[in-house]
Amino acid sequence: MHRIIKLIVxxxxxxxxxxxxxxxxxxxxxxxxxxxxxxWKKKYHPFPVKKRA
Structure with missing residues (x-):
């Protein structure tokens, strides 16, 4: 009986x-x-997100 319980657990x-x-x-x-x-978005974004003057 004990073995069966152990197996199930x-x-x-x-x-x-x-x-x-x-x-x-x-x-x-x-x-x-x-x-x-x-x-990927940072590297290959077609348009820059922040425009620098």
Whole structure:
């Protein structure tokens, strides 16, 4: 009985860790894409945002 409970708990923990890791990775990926877009806008913007006299 104790072994079965241990097995179930370990499976749930592994699943949770994998799920949280995946969510974190997705969030990180989105943030990275946003950052890259900002960098791209700064480098390759067709018109300067601030006009210097």
């Amino acid at each position: 370990t499976h749930i923990l592994i699943f949770l860790l994998a799920f949280l890791g995946f969510q974190g990775y997705k969030k990180y990926k989105v943030l990275k894409i946003k950052h890259l877009l900002k960098v």
